Amino acid sequence: xxxxxxxxxxxxxxxxxxxxxxxxxxxxxxxxxxxxxxxxxxxxxxxxxxxxxxxxxxxxxxxxxxxxxxxxxxxxxxxxxxxxxxxxxxxxxxxxxxxxxxxxxxxxxxxxxxxxxxxxxxxxxxxxxxxxxxxxxxxxxxxxxxxxxxxxxxxxxxxxxxxxxxxxxxxxxxxxxxxxxxxxxxxxxxxxxxxxxxxxxxxxxxxxxxxxxxxxxxxxxxxxxxxxxxxxxxxxxxxxxxxxxxxxxxxxxxxxxxxxxxxxxxxxxxxxxxxxxxxxxxxxxxxxxxxxxxxxxxxxxxxxxxxxxxxxxxxxxxxxxxxxxxxxxxxxxxxxxxxxxxxxxxxxxxxxxxxxxxxxxxxxxxxxxxxxxxxxxxxxxxxxxxxxxxxxxxxxxxxxxxxxxxxxxxxxxxxxxxxxxxxxxxxxxxxxxxxxxxxxxxxxxxxxxxxxx
Numbered sequence: 001x002x003x004x005x006x007x008x009x010x011x012x013x014x015x016x017x018x019x020x021x022x023x024x025x026x027x028x029x030x031x032x033x034x035x036x037x038x039x040x041x042x043x044x045x046x047x048x049x050x051x052x053x054x055x056x057x058x059x060x061x062x063x064x065x066x067x068x069x070x071x072x073x074x075x076x077x078x079x080x081x082x083x084x085x086x087x088x089x090x091x092x093x094x095x096x097x098x099x100x101x102x103x104x105x106x107x108x109x110x111x112x113x114x115x116x117x118x119x120x121x122x123x124x125x126x127x128x129x130x131x132x133x134x135x136x137x138x139x140x141x142x143x144x145x146x147x148x149x150x151x152x153x154x155x156x157x158x159x160x161x162x163x164x165x166x167x168x169x170x171x172x173x174x175x176x177x178x179x180x181x182x183x184x185x186x187x188x189x190x191x192x193x194x195x196x197x198x199x200x201x202x203x204x205x206x207x208x209x210x211x212x213x214x215x216x217x218x219x220x221x222x223x224x225x226x227x228x229x230x231x232x233x234x235x236x237x238x239x240x241x242x243x244x245x246x247x248x249x250x251x252x253x254x255x256x257x258x259x260x261x262x263x264x265x266x267x268x269x270x271x272x273x274x275x276x277x278x279x280x281x282x283x284x285x286x287x288x289x290x291x292x293x294x295x296x297x298x299x300x301x302x303x304x305x306x307x308x309x310x311x312x313x314x315x316x317x318x319x320x321x322x323x324x325x326x327x328x329x330x331x332x333x334x335x336x337x338x339x340x341x342x343x344x345x346x347x348x349x350x351x352x353x354x355x356x357x358x359x360x361x362x363x364x365x366x367x368x369x370x371x372x373x374x375x376x377x378x379x380x381x382x383x384x385x386x387x388x389x390x391x392x393x394x395x396x397x398x399x400x401x402x403x404x405x406x407x408x409x410x411x412x413x414x415x416x417x418x419x420x421x422x423x424x425x426x427x428x429x430x431x432x433x434x435x436x437x438x439x440x441x442x443x444x445x446x447x448x449x450x451x452x453x
Contacts, residue, residue, distance in 0.1 A: 009171055012194075013164035021157075033121075036137065037108065040123045043067060044106075044135045048125040056080060067135050068120070072098060074130040097124040101132045110139055176409050241272035296337040303332045303341050303373050303444075304366040310345040311364065314353060322358040323379075325349065329366035332373045334446045340420040345375065347413035348440050354377035355438075368446065375442040383434040392430075393418040417442075 016343065050058040056079070059069065064082045071080040076093025078086040090307060092098050101124035109122045124134040191204070247266045251257050257265055287363025311325055318325050345364075352362040360380040367374050393414050421428050426444035 009168040010164055013168060014161070017157075017160045017164065032366050033139065034138070037121060037123070040067075040135055041106075041108075044123040044125050044133065047135060048127055048133045052127050052129075067137055070136070072124075072134060074102070074132075078364045079131065095122075095124075095134075097122040097134060098132050100124070101134075103124045186374065220324055240320075241276040244272045245269050296339050298335065298337050300333055300339045301336045301341055303334055303336070303345075303375065304329050305331065306338055306341045307345040307349075307364060307366050307375065310342055311349055313346065314349055317350065318353050318362070320355050321356060323353045323356045323360050323362060325353065325362045325364065327364045327366070330368070332368040334368070334371075334373045334383050334444065336424055336444065337387055337420075340423065344417050344420050344442060345377075347417050348375070348377040348442070349403055351413055352377050352381065352438070352440075355379070356381035358367045360437075373446055376439060378439040380437040383436055384430065384432040384438055385434060389430055389432065 047058075051071065056071070059080060059082065062069075067082075069080070069082045070092070072079060072092045073079055076095075076098065077093040078089040080086055081089060095109070096111075097107035097109040100109075105126045107122075107124045110120065111122075119139045120136040121133060121139045122136045125134050126132050187216070229384055248269050252265055254263060292444060307329075308327055313326055314325065349362060349364060356362065356379050362380075363376075363378045365374075365376045418428065421444065426442060426446045428443075429441040430438065432438035
């Protein structure tokens with residue numbers, strides 16, 4: 001980074017210097033041209049006075065180095081010229097400086113001279129007798145000025161380049177030094193400091209990125225921990241029915257079971273097998289939900305009808321638990337995955353039955369507003385302690401472990417409900433009091449993306 005800053009500063013410095021040199025040369029050229037004109041005018045005034053006094057004799061032994069002197073009569077004929085034969089020269093009456101001198105007494109011009117084959121500055125002075133004295137000098141060219149100033153310009157260029165190199169290097173290091181000293185783990189420490197005002201937005205962005213990174217890292221670690229716990233819990237949950245099945249089967253195989261006990265043992269094997277099958281099914285469902293339910297088909301679904309089917313499938317469970325289940329509401333057509341809607345209704349109703357009291361009840365209602373479909377499942381069961389409300393959707397979490405074992409279940413039901421609701425962009429609420437009952441309220445949008453007003 002410092003090398004880029006150094007290159008940028010050096011480039012700017014050299015560019016500014018060259019542009020400045022260009023303007024200085026232009027100004028210098030204009031200045032020396034003006035000075036040349038002024039000097040030419042003064043020389044013309046002096047020469048005019050000399051010719052007025054001495055006539056043509058004034059030119060005898062006169063040092064006219066660098067100057068061309070031409071004396072012209074009032075008709076434009078050349079009387080005298082120090083660099084050409086006056087007899088062979090053309091009439092000068094139409095020359096710009098001559099015309100101006102005849103009219104105003106003094107005239108100036110600059111042009112290319114065909115006689116001397118170079119660019120000349122001309123100054124003409126009208127004398128008292130009506131003749132015109134003209135002096136000219138070669139106009140200084142830009143290249144002449146450059147050659148004349150070549151040595152000092154080279155010295156200045158070298159000094160400027162050296163200074164630009166040194167200063168660019170120091171400035172680049174000075175700019176980069178505070179940046180190199182930044183502790184990227186704590187960018188907020190540099191907010192408001194003078195040296196970091198220009199890069200404060202960058203520091204804030206870095207801080208936000210670091211916070212996001214930490215959150216992502218924490219989320220990854222939490223996910224890894226959940227998966228680790230999930231694997232351990234699955235292993236534990238599977239071991240119990242497998243050990244039971246293996247034990248009962250071994251007893252029967254070795255003839256250690258009385259004839260009248262074979263049927264009860266077979267029944268226990270069937271129960272444990274069903275429990276294990278249900279656990280595997282729930283794990284498969286949960287895995288599909290973790291993948292966003294991509295394998296499930298979405299269609300126009302009647303949540304009321306789906307809930308009615310779920311309650312019908314739980315009729316035998318409710319009868320054995322001595323719990324009355326009722327359903328209220330109306331047909332509610334919405335865009336959803338029917339398999340997930342069934343899981344929501346089934347698991348909430350199943351839990352309401354399992355954790356209820358003998359002679360208790362479960363009231364289920366499905367209603368629809370303009371934008372949402374709302375499922376309510378209210379029971380008269382044991383309730384959920386406040387400290388457990390935040391954890392009941394965790395996988396394999398059970399509020400009352402002893403009761404859970406007695407009534408069965410995999411401990412994955414509410415986790416499946418939560419994931420299914422999230423995939424439908426819905427919300428779930430819990431209202432519960434110990435020994436009075438629990439109410440779950442699930443709100444799902446009729447069409448994905450539409451808000452409740």
